[in-house]
Amino acid sequence: MSKRLDTTPKKDEFRMPGEFEQHKQCWMIWPERTDNWRLGAKLAQKSFAEIASAISEFEPVTMGVSKEQFSNARQMLPDYIRVVEMASNDSWMRDVGPTFVINDKGEVRAVDWKFNSWGGLVDGLYFPWDQDDKIAQKVCEIENVDTYRTDGFILEGGSIHVDGEGTCIVTEECLLSKGRNSHLTKEEIEEKLKEYLNIEKVIWIKNGIYNDETNGHVDNICCFARPGEILLAWTDDEKDPQYNISKSAYDLLTNETDVKGRKLEIHKIHIPNPIVITKEESEGVDAIDGTLPREEGDRQAASYINFYIANGAIIFPLFNDEKYDKLAEEKLKEVFPDRKVVGVYAREIILGGGNIHCITQQQPLGKSIG
Numbered sequence: 001m002s003k004r005l006d007t008t009p010k011k012d013e014f015r016m017p018g019e020f021e022q023h024k025q026c027w028m029i030w031p032e033r034t035d036n037w038r039l040g041a042k043l044a045q046k047s048f049a050e051i052a053s054a055i056s057e058f059e060p061v062t063m064g065v066s067k068e069q070f071s072n073a074r075q076m077l078p079d080y081i082r083v084v085e086m087a088s089n090d091s092w093m094r095d096v097g098p099t100f101v102i103n104d105k106g107e108v109r110a111v112d113w114k115f116n117s118w119g120g121l122v123d124g125l126y127f128p129w130d131q132d133d134k135i136a137q138k139v140c141e142i143e144n145v146d147t148y149r150t151d152g153f154i155l156e157g158g159s160i161h162v163d164g165e166g167t168c169i170v171t172e173e174c175l176l177s178k179g180r181n182s183h184l185t186k187e188e189i190e191e192k193l194k195e196y197l198n199i200e201k202v203i204w205i206k207n208g209i210y211n212d213e214t215n216g217h218v219d220n221i222c223c224f225a226r227p228g229e230i231l232l233a234w235t236d237d238e239k240d241p242q243y244n245i246s247k248s249a250y251d252l253l254t255n256e257t258d259v260k261g262r263k264l265e266i267h268k269i270h271i272p273n274p275i276v277i278t279k280e281e282s283e284g285v286d287a288i289d290g291t292l293p294r295e296e297g298d299r300q301a302a303s304y305i306n307f308y309i310a311n312g313a314i315i316f317p318l319f320n321d322e323k324y325d326k327l328a329e330e331k332l333k334e335v336f337p338d339r340k341v342v343g344v345y346a347r348e349i350i351l352g353g354g355n356i357h358c359i360t361q362q363q364p365l366g367k368s369i370g
């Protein structure tokens, strides 16, 4: 049985592990909404199936699927991927799923953040979001994991990255956005992160990737490879609007230390050449009031940082970019010499507003019941 707890992970000595620590499994949600995914979501489903299959070479994958899509998903996914019926509003497990925390005994619990579609009625991406806000609890019911619910504090999993040793990175653009916790000061938000992730230091970079519809989630611009080491999305093109954003993050991170006093080693990964929505792609998306439109010519927030760290592997997005796909792969191999680096073509995912990290959520290997 999964219980709601009224303490906090910090009080109970549970911490969020780094993504590079060992996993029990990966969670995903099947895409189907036709106002976000073009051509009835068929192409996105194929991409999600490819990503799930790539991850399942390294750790078990569970896919949440609506009752309408259950049979289709079941036949599109290999047998060894577990498929469970789960209502949702879309398919961003990183943001709507639980943030798992562990303690020194290997017990696993989870934080169930309140979710409001990346900005609620201020600048949220679709309405309603009531089913998405129940996903974390549903996952934890299936896994018999007790949860900390943060009513009164809104957060998505893609807006935080931790090193598992007490340091967290976030962007001001996202965590201080009007549509999330505008009733709280920056210091109060920092206190919430400290309580629920059991960290002691928050590093605030200013912005995320240019034009990122999540108000600049950190998981698209930088992440920890391991404690003390960071990967940062970069461009050498000073005319690109991404240049000043990445330069400002680089300067800030270069002068920062983590909670243990270590200087951060920063690895730059160049973004792909600009990716824009074509006329055909735009016309394939249903227009619905209340959902962010997908318009021809819109630049996508494409970045290779949006990869998933699986047990023994890195699953990263490819964009068919002749130069930068290869460079990203080489850099990832250099930074993660002990992991297999696997690229999966992910244009369909970026057209929906995110990438591989945004559609996955790791569950740490602990000794949770069930």
Ligand code: KQY
Binding pocket: 036, 092, 094, 095, 125, 158, 213, 214, 217, 292, 352, 353, 354, 355, 358
């Ligand atoms: O990138 C993400 N973490 C989520 C993007 C949501 C896009 C909704 N259309």
